[in-house]
Amino acid sequence: MTADPVPQDVTPASLQRSTLRVLVISNVVGGVAVASGFAVAGLLAENISGSTSMAGLVATSTTLGAAVLAVPLAGLARTHGRRVSLATGYLIATLGAALSIVAAQIDSLVLLLLAGCLFGSGSAANLQSRYAATDAADPKYVARSLSVVVWATTIGVVVGPNLTGLGGSVGTSVGVLALAGPYLFSVIAFALSLATVWFGLRRLQLSTPRTKVERQPLITTLRRVMAIPHARLGLLSIATAHSVMVGVMSMTSVHLRHHGASLTVVGFVISGHVAGMYALSPVMGWLADRLGRIPTIGIGLAVLAAAMTVAAVAPDEAHGLTALSLVLLGLGWSACLVAGSTLLSNAVPTDIRTSAQGLSDLTMGAFASIAGTAAGPVLAGLGFHWLAVLCGLLLIPVAVTAALTKQQVRSA
Structure with a gap:
């Protein structure tokens, strides 16, 4: 497979601008697709199963699907280029959104989980x-x-949930269950993302892999990543920050509702959290390039620790403090994700780079699934404050690893 030739007068800078433009558009539209479906997934599962306890299963299956599929998609990027990999990812997601609608129409929870x-x-x-x-x-x-690409997600995650009402109306008008209506937008948006990367990256270097590299088993990639101090720190910081974020964020709405918060307040708190996650990611990128990846990870860990401290000491009815902790949680996550991802990519050799990136997303999703699953029993048995304390303790190994890695760099 070969890409169309890049015109001779195209400079590396203009090529990168074109690439970023395509990726930003696909990420914005893809973000709308994800958020539109995710906003009603729990309600749809509850409606089909008749059980509130089943409401979280779709979110779990989606998280696991993202984690597991990250590895083969990274393999496609290695062998056939980003264009084929990203297009395949959006194609599979389009099918998943369509099957979600079918599952709603035939009342099949099993099909909904597969979707x-x-x-x-x-x-x-x-x-x-x-x-x-x-x-x-x-x-x-x-x-x-x-x-910049991480930042683009902000638009999608804000717009997507606000299409729920319109999606229900559109769905009803075409004979689809109202709760499944937003998935119609997901189908369309994923298809648009697919078209964007397929045609937008056609004449760019991301169309094909730069070099042909042999496929390596995932365990081999893991061993090689763990043997490189910077790569190990990048992987650990991404996975831990994501676990802490998911563990606390997933239980925040339940905690707030249990202590008298209205749905409006819950929405405000979650919106602030999402804004913290994505809106300032370019600032985190600037810090990582200017101060360095490890110092920026350190900043992220400090902000996450502050978030867990506020959440742990805030009175149950102090919804403003809970909102503050969630904003800080989003900011700390953003710093660790941006700096950790960059550190990992730069640290590993080119022959395992895409595999290491897939491993990163797999680890990120797997750890988050464990954290999200464990958070419910912890909240029920110990309460929100202890959940924050336990999540805060997860930061210690990363902080120690960051300090040791920084010391190794100074000693070298």
């Missing part, structure tokens, strides 16, 4: 886009390039 796994491919593709942004980036601006 959720496929739907997660959209999240996997969006996540891989951040790495695609670094492939042709100027070494001085790698983190900023990555962070």
